[in-house]
Amino acid sequence: ILNVEQSPQSLHVQEGDSTNFTCSFPSSNFYALHWYRWETAKSPEALFVMTLNGDEKKKGRISATLNTKEGYSYLYIKGSQPEDSATYLCAFGTGTYKYIFGTGTRLKVLA
């Protein structure tokens, strides 16, 4: 059974702080690693899809790195803002066309 672990489960940060989360996934049979942003009462929306070891992606203040050999990815948020408050999901894309999701990291940015 493929397992995707995210940590921490939740965190509160002050506006302006930088923060990061971790996603751990199986290091064998790697195809893709996804990050999604999920706001309350909305649907998950894709932030990044990474497929190569060493990939780094950036979108505004949010960036992500990928290490497929050791099976982890980091998501970084620089200068957190209240509008960054959301649940951040990672998902492991399998060779059998499926997405295996972690349970997410709930971020609350305090003004």
Add this chain to the structure above:
Amino acid sequence: NAGVTQTPKFRVLKTGQSMTLLCAQDMNHEYMYWYRQDPGMGLRLIHYSVGEGTTAKGEVPDGYNVSRLKKQNFLLGLESAAPSQTSVYFCASSTAGGTTEAFFGQGTRLTVV
């Protein structure tokens, strides 16, 4: 620009009743998925489809059936609803399975009493 649309958005069922959830996508995606989301459990895959006329079981398929008669639609059926099926259900679609981003519907909140 509808994307992925789920119908209905909310539903309350009595134990033993049946219902069908409809997922429709207008992006010509081959792959479609049904997930359920429960507190502390994340998104768990119920069934998925890799193309019109195909379906496959996911992680938690028991008590559910699916059909993909048309490429744009993926139906999730509950034949005899149970309280354990109270959940929020999300449909998703993608162009190339696990290697491309998934697009999600807005969710269906189902309560079985």
